[in-house]
Structures are given as structure tokens and as C-alpha cells.
Amino acid sequence: MADLRTNLAGITSPNPFWLASAPPTNSGYQVQRAFEAGWGGAVWKTLGEPIINTSARFAAISFQGKKVAGFNNIELITDRPLDVNLKEIYETKKRFPHHAIIASLMVEPKQEKWHEIVKRVEDVGVDGLELNFGCPHGMAERGMGAASGQQPDLVQAQTTWAKEVAKTPVIVKLTPNITDITVTARAAVNGGADAISMINTINSLMGVDLDSWQTVPSVAGKGAHGGYCGPAVKPIALNMVAECARHPAIAVPISGIGGVGTWQDAVEFMLMGATGVQVCTAAMHHGFSIVEDMIDGLNNYLEEKGLASVSELIGKSVANYSEWGNLDLNYRTVASINTDVCIHCNKCHIACEDTSHQCIERKIALDGTPFLHVREEDCVGCNLCSIVCPEPGAIDMITLPYEQPPMTWNERQTVLATYKGK
Amino acid sequence: MTKSKNLRSLVNVSDNFREVECGLTDVEASDEANRCLYCYDAPCITACPTSINIPSFIKSIATTNVKGAAKTIMTANPIGASCARVCPTEELCEGACVLNHSSKPILIGKLQRYATDWAMKRNEPLFKAGEPNGRSVAIVGSGPAGLSAARELARFGYKVTIYEAKSEAGGLNTYGIVSFRLPPYVSLWEAQQVKALGVTIKTNTAVGKDIAASELMKQYDAVVIACGMSHVPMLGIEGETLSGVHDAIRFVEQTKTEPLSSYVGKKVAVIGAGNTAIDAATCAMRLGADSVKILYRRTVEEMTAYHFEYEFAKQEGVEFRFLTSPQKIIANERGEVKELECVRMTLGEPDAKGRKAPVAVAGSEFTMDVDIVIKAIGQTRHHALIEAFGLEHHHGVVAIDQHTLQTSVANVFACGDVIFGDGQGEAMVVSAAQQGKVVANSIHQRLASRQVTTH
Numbered sequence: 047m048a049d050l051r052t053n054l055a056g057i058t059s060p061n062p063f064w065l066a067s068a069p070p071t072n073s074g075y076q077v078q079r080a081f082e083a084g085w086g087g088a089v090w091k092t093l094g095e096p097i098i099n100t101s102a103r104f105a106a107i108s109f110q111g112k113k114v115a116g117f118n119n120i121e122l123i124t125d126r127p128l129d130v131n132l133k134e135i136y137e138t139k140k141r142f143p144h145h146a147i148i149a150s151l152m153v154e155p156k157q158e159k160w161h162e163i164v165k166r167v168e169d170v171g172v173d174g175l176e177l178n179f180g181c182p183h184g185m186a187e188r189g190m191g192a193a194s195g196q197q198p199d200l201v202q203a204q205t206t207w208a209k210e211v212a213k214t215p216v217i218v219k220l221t222p223n224i225t226d227i228t229v230t231a232r233a234a235v236n237g238g239a240d241a242i243s244m245i246n247t248i249n250s251l252m253g254v255d256l257d258s259w260q261t262v263p264s265v266a267g268k269g270a271h272g273g274y275c276g277p278a279v280k281p282i283a284l285n286m287v288a289e290c291a292r293h294p295a296i297a298v299p300i301s302g303i304g305g306v307g308t309w310q311d312a313v314e315f316m317l318m319g320a321t322g323v324q325v326c327t328a329a330m331h332h333g334f335s336i337v338e339d340m341i342d343g344l345n346n347y348l349e350e351k352g353l354a355s356v357s358e359l360i361g362k363s364v365a366n367y368s369e370w371g372n373l374d375l376n377y378r379t380v381a382s383i384n385t386d387v388c389i390h391c392n393k394c395h396i397a398c399e400d401t402s403h404q405c406i407e408r409k410i411a412l413d414g415t416p417f418l419h420v421r422e423e424d425c426v427g428c429n430l431c432s433i434v435c436p437e438p439g440a441i442d443m444i445t446l447p448y449e450q451p452p453m454t455w456n457e458r459q460t461v462l463a464t465y466k467g468k
Numbered sequence: 469m470t471k472s473k474n475l476r477s478l479v480n481v482s483d484n485f486r487e488v489e490c491g492l493t494d495v496e497a498s499d500e501a502n503r504c505l506y507c508y509d510a511p512c513i514t515a516c517p518t519s520i521n522i523p524s525f526i527k528s529i530a531t532t533n534v535k536g537a538a539k540t541i542m543t544a545n546p547i548g549a550s551c552a553r554v555c556p557t558e559e560l561c562e563g564a565c566v567l568n569h570s571s572k573p574i575l576i577g578k579l580q581r582y583a584t585d586w587a588m589k590r591n592e593p594l595f596k597a598g599e600p601n602g603r604s605v606a607i608v609g610s611g612p613a614g615l616s617a618a619r620e621l622a623r624f625g626y627k628v629t630i631y632e633a634k635s636e637a638g639g640l641n642t643y644g645i646v647s648f649r650l651p652p653y654v655s656l657w658e659a660q661q662v663k664a665l666g667v668t669i670k671t672n673t674a675v676g677k678d679i680a681a682s683e684l685m686k687q688y689d690a691v692v693i694a695c696g697m698s699h700v701p702m703l704g705i706e707g708e709t710l711s712g713v714h715d716a717i718r719f720v721e722q723t724k725t726e727p728l729s730s731y732v733g734k735k736v737a738v739i740g741a742g743n744t745a746i747d748a749a750t751c752a753m754r755l756g757a758d759s760v761k762i763l764y765r766r767t768v769e770e771m772t773a774y775h776f777e778y779e780f781a782k783q784e785g786v787e788f789r790f791l792t793s794p795q796k797i798i799a800n801e802r803g804e805v806k807e808l809e810c811v812r813m814t815l816g817e818p819d820a821k822g823r824k825a826p827v828a829v830a831g832s833e834f835t836m837d838v839d840i841v842i843k844a845i846g847q848t849r850h851h852a853l854i855e856a857f858g859l860e861h862h863h864g865v866v867a868i869d870q871h872t873l874q875t876s877v878a879n880v881f882a883c884g885d886v887i888f889g890d891g892q893g894e895a896m897v898v899s900a901a902q903q904g905k906v907v908a909n910s911i912h913q914r915l916a917s918r919q920v921t922t923h
Contacts, residue, residue: 110530111502389569396508408509436505437570 048348049355054299054321055215055240057174059086059146062322063340067092067150070329074134083334087146092123092178094152099125102263105252116278117327118252122184123152136170152178155194160207174214180221180246182273195221198233205237215240222248227286228293243301245283247273276327280305291319291364309343317363371456378446379427385417387440394431402430481728484754485647497582501530504574515564517902518545538587539594546619547612547658549584550641551898553650556774588657597665598625606688608675611639612897613884614694615662616904622665624912633674643721646747681856690911693882697847707797712805716748716844723751731755736840737808738762741771745844749786760786765793765813765826807835865889872910881907
């Protein structure tokens, strides 16, 4: 068994799988069930002034018959009194001393409010704090959540206020509803954050009912934007994690959130710089037991790769992520169709013909059997054919030998500038 | 309710004639539709004799545009609801599905049924008749080929009259395919769709008896012969006229038109091993027969029934006796069938068509106890009718131009089983549907071009 223990800015947990601050971590009952199921940590549903929620809160989109490709919610932070939550946190921590319990916090952007709540939650023995600067709906209209998370100065100030009194590590949870997440990430770091977590949910309207013409979900005939999450947001989250991980001024651990539902997702986030991951939608879709395969699959993967500890994954792919200007313009890859594997659906042909570079020809062999042929000289190596191909192994993207030495756009511009200079 | 091992009711045999296959539920249809790859120039379309745009109708099901799916199907195939149930899909569309090479083929037939069932249930008109063009066409027979030709001609604006000898439209689909595969309401709905375009179907009107062939040729601008085939021929053995000897076509027809008679306790022998023999044998099982044996003088290799029909029959409990030929039907004292004398066969040299000729094994005669003998050794031809129109034919198979399906008589066209045989054509329902379309197009081209020249 590989060592799955993680340490995020001093917060330790038996494995990198935490439940994110969300409906699954609403109560001690739920968090204790999660720990029994195998989750390594839980970020408690955000504490603050108890709110009033609407009825009809969630919605999801299906993609070609598959449920919950994306998920959205208009639920706010905890609707239970702070002392009830604190009592349950205390009891849960006592039962599970080695699991990570992090309190998610959201209060008005005032120094005394932050001081007060930090002290109160730390008194019951949490392992860390997560400042919720990301909730995009409802709370944002009251100047909290994403509203404060979209202003770098407020992010920095509030982080500073929390850090002034915090004894446990402070994680700042960032909103993706912003042009450049590294700006707010740096603000958090400047405010003294011990770690950052991302992404919170993305502004979304899930749909419109074709019969009633009401929004989905609809609350008594009215809708409001919610926060989008689930499998569909993973690429957005992964990019934001990677952008922060490779930023030289953001040298704090990252807790990766956004569409994580499997051990493979977790590995990708960790390779891109996350120390651990947080999960919500997948648990809401399938229940807490999904963590079993996450743990097992991750362990098998590590063993197969000959890695003793999951921490060896952290950031290993970050150096492979850069700007477009640093990509090699002289690298060439082309599609190669394996006729013996091809099942002749012609999806590659029509994709290339209609929407790419018209280089996959339909031909007939001497024995009369149809086959597909890539005109390599016209293939730009876009990958589209191999993306739409339903049969594994039918299309390989193969690397061609260099005809010109490697050169990036940035290098090219530098060379051109030299010539101009002369 | 008493049920035997294959869940037949022996008390209420009509229960056994309910449709065997269930339709897909909405969820099943959605799952299956979403599995379709939406191939480009899909081989399933090529494999369909009527060239239904299968990926397109499946995509429509996936987007819940079921009406669009039904229209796509019925546009290409006017009897698409029947074909959804009776097509040998594993030999056609599903057999060509590229997913055969990868996982499992898409259940195209069942998806087609899902869409056409929807259309039947909603009973929304899918098509409109064309602007009347002043020309008229008579069609002899309202089976798959005749209905298909009529639907297309009506859309072109022709005034179409179908002459049908039986009391209901639909031909083979209404009378000849077992109810538990194809309930009569399906083909009757298809006929209703055609009638809704203004086509007149004169039932109980036999051409050659109630109206002369020459009269049709005189009254109409074109005539379509889609009369199919006739009864089962004589075996030519002793005892063939005894009580208890039936014609398979007539036997199946009775199960679809008359109160079902129980076969509980009966031992049945079916002679022949084509799809009609399977139909008769499975009907007999479902009527409660004690045992049903299919006797065939060749082997499983040569039998003409589809493989899935053979499998179905075995599951139904039908027994197969290959290399067995009936010699004599023996009566009891009341003149009813009592025994069947048979002889064992062996396969000799291939005949002209390459099929090995069965040869009797001398001295191998034996008898089996039977109460019912059902003959299913092919169908005779409507010779008199064909000759009344003066059409060239080979042993009752009407000679046609392969492309236009025009007969030897200028404005007479033929389609369906009447042109099947003698090495020509296909006996499938779906082929008849396609031929009906071809005939309609040929007539339209011929008459439209004549219109141009006369103006």
C-alpha cells in the first residue's frame, strides 16, 4: 500500500480526498458518515450568520442521457446556528482525531467579525480554516463570498484579519468568476494565506423549461444565477490550479476543487500542483462510498508507477504547462489510421472534411473493402479525428521527425527582432 | 392459469398470441439512441433495402423529437411500423452496424418500433397527398408492395385505387405473419395512413372475378400488380385431403382472423423449413399442441428460415427432424390424420442451383403418430390473374425490367412477391416496400414525361 497521507500547509489527513464545503458537510452526522466511508477530510459547510434558504435549490444538466454532467446550486451557507455546528465539530473531531476537519468561514468584510468567528471555531479544535471568498450567489449580493473574492484588496485584507488571530492554517478559497485568478491568489498570499483552494462554483443558469418557459430551477416562478460545478467544470478548475501552481509569486500549497469525481481526476489535479482535492458533486450524485474506489484506484496507480507516496505526484506536470508563445512551432504530429482496428464509422472523415482540413480520404482497396487514408502533407495534427473516433487504437497521432529545428513563437519573435535590429 | 415450461397458457391460448417482444421504454430508447455513433454515410442505411436514414432518426429519438424520427422512417418506408417488427435486422441494418466490430450493434429495429409506435399512438398525420395531377393508377393487392406504391403515388398527386380480395387491407402483414410477431393493428394502421392520403382501398374485390383485368387497364393510366403469392401447393402424397391436413398460409391466417381453436393434446407435423413453416410451427405450439415437429428433407444448412427464426422456434419447443421426407398420411377409421409415414433422406450431388438434392434412403421408412399435418413447402402463383393481364412470366414469376419494375405490358408494373422467385428479387417485406417505391417512381417518370410530350 502506497502512503496516501497528505499534509497541506500543516493540515494532515489519511488521504488526499476531502469533502468540499457544501451540502454533504452540513452536519456532524454527515461528516462522521463520510469519515466512516473513508474520506480523509471534510471542509465543514460554511459557518457564519445563519441564513434562510429557498426551496428548489439544485439543478443539473444531462449530456446525451448521462445524468449530472454539470450541477448547479443556489443554496447559501449554513442555515443552522453557529453553536450547534461548533458542538458537532467538536464531537466529530473527538471521534476522528486523525481526520482533517476544516471550518469554512464567511462573515461580513469587517476585522472584528473575522476575529470573532476565527476564535470561536478554533476553540472547538478544528485543524484549519477555509475563508469562503467564492460563493457566487446570494451571499455575494450581501457583499460576501464572491463579491469580496472578486476584489483583490478585500481578499488580502480579510485574509490578514483572519491570520491576525488564527492559530491553525488558513486556506483561502477563490472564486473562478474573475478574469485572472492569479491576481486574487496573490492577494491571498500577500494577506498571509497558508494555502489556497480553488475553484468555487461558476455563475450559471442551468436551463429553461421548454413547456413552462421558467428557469431551471424555478422558485415560485423566478430564477437567479447559481454556482456551477461537477464534471463539466473540471478543465476550467484544472487550468486555474495549474496557473497558480506555476506562478512564481504564489508559493503556497493548493487544494484542488472542481469536477473531481475519480482517482484519475485527483491524480491530474495533484500533477498540476494540488496537494489534495476536495469533492462535492460526485458524492452528491453517488453517495460517500465513491471514495472507496478513489482510494483503491489511487493506490493501485501509485504502485504501478512505483511511487511510495502520493505526495510524489504533487506538481510533477507543472513545468509542462506554459504560455502558447513557448510552444514549439516546428513540432509536427499527424493522424495515422489503423485500418485493421478501424470500424468504418467515417466520423473522422466527416469531421475533417466539414470542420477541419479535408485530409482524410475515403478509398476502396483492391479487394473492394473501404478504408480511410490520411493525406499527411495536408494534416495539421489538430487531433480532431482521434477525438471523434469511437474505437480505441483506430487513430494514432504520430510524431514526425523534425524538418526544422525546434522554435517557439517567442524565440521566432526574438530572432526576427535581431534581424530588424540589423 | 396453467402454464407449460415455455410459459404457454394451455387454458386461454389467445394469451399466447399477444406480441412477444415488448417495446422499449422511454429510458431504454434514450439510452440506446445515445449509444448510436451517428456514422457518416452509415452502413446501416446502405443495408436497409428502403435506405432509411437510420442515424438521423436515432438522433431524433435522442433529442425526444420522436415525431421527426417517425417521419424519417415512414418517408423511406411506408410500412416502417411493420418492418420494425418483422425485418431480419441482424441480416440488414443491425448486421451492418459498425458497433458489431466494437461492442454490440444498436437495436435499430427496436428504436424504429419505438418511433413508429409513438406515431401509431398519437395518430398524427405524417404526410399529405400531392396536388392532384389528373392521372389515376389501379393497384392489385394492398400488401406491403401495394401500400408502399399507393402511398408514394398519392404523394405525387395520383388518384389511386387499390383492389383487395380480402376483407381487410395489409396483405401478408395483416394475414400472413403471426400475431405474436406482428399484431394486425400495425399493418391496418399503415393502410389507414395510406387511405388518409385519399387512396381508395376496395376490399372484398378480387380482380379477375369482381372486376376484369382488362377493365383496369382501360380505366386507369397505369396498373400495379402487387398481388403476392397464393396458397401452399400440394405435396403430392397420399392422404393429403384428410381432415387435419392444413395449408400453413391459411392456418396462420385463421389464427389472425378467427377464434383460436385449442391444439392441447395434439401432435403436429409441419412439412417444410422456411419462415412460413416456423410461423406455422410456433403458432401450433402456442395453440397448446403437445408436440410440434418440423420435417425437412434437407439439413439445417439448407433451410431457408432465418437463423433467428430457427432459434426462436427451438426456444418455443419446436422439434426439428432433418433429412426426413413425408411419404404418406395415414387416416384413422374416422378419416382423420393418425400417422405420417416418412422416409430418411441423404444429400446427394448438387443440383443446377448448387443445392444438394435429397435422396431417399432405401428401406428407411418409419411412421410417426400425428394428429395434424401442416404443409409449408412454398406458395403457388396467381397464374390466372397474371395471364389475364397478359404479362410475361416464368412459372408465375412476373418478368420485369430490373430498374423500372415495368412488366412486358407498357403501363403495367409489378412489385412484391409476385416478382419474387426464379432467382429474381427478395422475399422480404422490406424489399416489397422498396419495390413499391420504385414502381411509383417509374410510373411517375413515365407518365410525367408523357405529359410533357403531349403538351
